[in-house]
Amino acid sequence: MKKLILGAAVSAALLAGTAQAAITLDGAGKVVVTPADTYEIYLSGASAALDYIEHLATSTSVIAADRMCDSTQPIYKFKDNGGGKDQNAYYCTLNPLNPQLVGLAGGKANLLIYKRSVGGSAKGVAPLIDDAKGNNAAAHVEFLNVDPSVCTAPTGTGLLTSTCTYSPTTAGQFKSEIPDFGISDVDPEQFRGVNTSGTAVNPSDVGLLNVESAGGQVFGIGATLKLRNALQEAQFGVGNACVGAESEACMPSLTRDQVASIMTGKLDSWKDLKVGASDLYTLASAAYKPGNANARVHICTRTDGSGTKAQMGINFLNYPCATAATAPKADTGTLGEVIASAQVHAMSSAGNLSECLRELDAGVNTIGTGFNNTYTTGGARWAIGLQGLEKNANQAEDWRFIKIDGIAPTLENVAKGKYHDWAELTFQYSKTHVWDLSEDLIVKEFIKAASNPNVIVSLNQTNIHPFGDSGFLASPKNFTPTANGTFASSYPVNPYSHATTSQGVNNCRIPAAYDLPNATNAGIQLQ
Template sequence: MKNLMLGAAVSVALFGSVAQAAITLDGAGKVVVTPADTYEIYLGGASAALDYIEHLATSNSVIAADRMCDSTQPIYKFKDNGGGKDQNAYYCTLNPLNPQLVGLAAGKANLLIYKRSVGGSAYGVTPIIDDAKGAASASIAFLNVDPSVCTVPVLSSGLLTSTCTYSPTTAGQFQMAKPDFGVSDVDPEQFRGFNTPAGFSPVNPTDLSLLNVESAGGQVFGIGATKKLRNALQEAQFGVGNACVGSETEACMPSLTRDQIASIMTGKLDSWKDLKIGASDLYTAASAANKPGNANARVHICTRTDGSGTKAQMGVNFLNYPCASAATAPAADTGALIETIAKTQVHALGSSGGVSECLRELDAGNNTIGTSFNNTYTAGGARWAIGIQGLEKNANQAEDWRFVKIDGVAPTLANVAKGKYHDWAELTFQYSKTHAWDLSEDLIVKEFIKAAGNPNVIVSLNQTNVHPFGDSGYLASPKNFAPDVNGNFASSYPVNPYSHATTSLPVNNCRIPTAYDLSNAAAGVQLQ
């Protein structure tokens, strides 16, 4: 194994020849991957964590010692042509300022990380287990970044971005590969029952012994409402014509209770008229400007397919599913129904980007935003809908949906750290104990996982998660970093005092989070 803690002079010597192995372009200006000088790493799993992964891999706001890519060199992003949220890849020169990567440049100078999000978190768990078992099903479809299917890169949000035609059934538009590691919104044990994706077996406890599972910290989740529904909820809770209607402040955020959300997610409330306001109801009381187009006021849910970690954490946090044998599972996908049928309309999408598209198209009453969701309700106008999302989404409010409070509490980092907001989960990274890779790839993956959980890195990831109602996104785990001794929360060093792990047991999101370790005499959690 190479000595990775090299001095500055040795580092310069190793990286002095990086230009000879620079990322190359063909005659048309398209990127050409050269395997001989590139470490290719495959990551499958959580779509909610896509922005998190992209930021960690590419952003120069991540502290230099933990950065994966050299920010002084071009960084290329590849995305699928169906909206860019299902399949991605990031190609860059290894960062010479990261001491754990320096020695690797003597072998290969470049890094290409493939990120599969379609199918959700289970694709960061079950293929990893299958890899450990030697099963052929460990190989799954990833983006193909060949110039024959990808465009000339253009500068977009600081990255040179290329769009690649992608289909998992068309030769040349995908590649099959075993994920080197996976990421999931919840721990692997939760992918059983209805959380098992089609074509895979449910996770059983014996499978866990085949994996190395690392806590990556906490992610805040929430309930998003189409903008017209959010406004109607504000009218119901503050009054039609009140200044709060349409306002984005925390004080004006409307709220749903956990039991109301559970009733919606299990299909018990099939019409928004079932939410009563005295002798009236939400639909009847809403102003004409915010009323949906269907007189039946049918409830629509933009949710995720089986195998999604976002869906799994919702089941855990609102339904106690699959934690308890008596728990009710979330309502299943219904496809397109005639809305005179008294049944909740459930739209299950393969990625968090699809959920955003679903909410936006239902709010606008169109079918023009992307290809993940087919809105068949355009003739009747807008629909009210709720969806499940991570709080790294829509902080800039560019999309026509908004987060709501749960039990009167806003989905902020501070509220999680105070034990007041309960819709959060602990992400995990996992890889097979017997995965076949060389030592350099092993070190890259371990460095990536370590950086992902570092509060000094997370604080930069959260810079894009500042909502009008407060800071949100991610928190470091108290398993890995100590929170403030007095239990105070600081967004500049986001560490959660609570965990779904204990000092003797690993993360299990079915476990009610508790203060992790109060052995310090000054330690504690905040009462208010």
């Protein structure tokens, strides 16, 4: 960004306050961005956190004093023409009820937050390090261009949505900018080894960034719907009322070691999952069987640099935390199913991963553009995938979360130390980043609101699954847990953290209770 240089008279006028400048539409009803009256903030990184970011930026359920946008004015969402899985932006009038957003030195009335998800969490880390090192060319990444020439007129009610033609290589369909801040599903130090997209993070480079905990996000293993039902048949019995049911009691389970075996490619066929003297494929009813007799294992994973993939490696494989750890199996490309090998499909975003699971379950290639399903002979395939629990709470997609070691992926189970597939997200920005006037204050307010349990509780309202509440938890590093370590969904604070009182978040550190000696009525629950 270019720093604004204002004359003394102009500065004084802005500081004194100016009239609100409404967001305008052109003659075709398309949104016109007025840079002179708009703070433009660029955020890149974790695709799993897209819904989290969108809710924080636009939802009226967030406490009024913490909202970024004025809910009495129109709020616009821009999304890429691939379904909005890779690039988004949110345009609104600044919220006058948020005291941190009143009287900003820039004097602008409106806020435009760009959110890049493509490339995952690594793009919320590496460009920020390049920015800190002064590597301007490497620090620039592509964002959505919200110009009326490539975007439709907004439609809908509430959040008004415009679709923009996007290509990272076609002039006019993208903007090249240095991110103001980034978000990652795990702390920056974990982007090494196969978690690298570009240059691996050197631990010494992390000191160039301001890294702030954003709280905990619950992750899980999703299974295509037919695979989920087959697992229910194997674990509850063919014809049991639990088959096809969605309750917590009827969720099937895999162990951590079974997931690790799948993710490292040790199983090439679902027949390798034995049930007594039989196996999962043989026991499955015809309606649920995969469409190839080999019952080849399919894995919908994320591309290198994804924080979702990184947290899975940490929580199931101890990778990259231990030098002896086995890395996840790499993308297999166009490998044929006749070859005895698990089929690994690496997706660039959480949205594309959901598409991978949906299309494999349906045995079609018509749902979207993020996954090219060539495995349609004979119909459906069984697959598992990695997702955050902010996905598919309404069960609109043909895949379901399963238990791990018999434990459901709920906020309460994380807070009780029983469910281990979660990670502490972080926001980061360069210590030497050049800001436009007051945009650093807006970013700091955004980060503060993102980690506030009173804000997170509203974010979690869309994460209520049939098996329980899930989504996000505030960090005990920033907020005090409830008394006696009991969990309250109305104030979701995790008593456990990957940080200590003297060291920052490191997701390779086994989470432990945070600062109990200095907290009143502190503790962790035994059961």
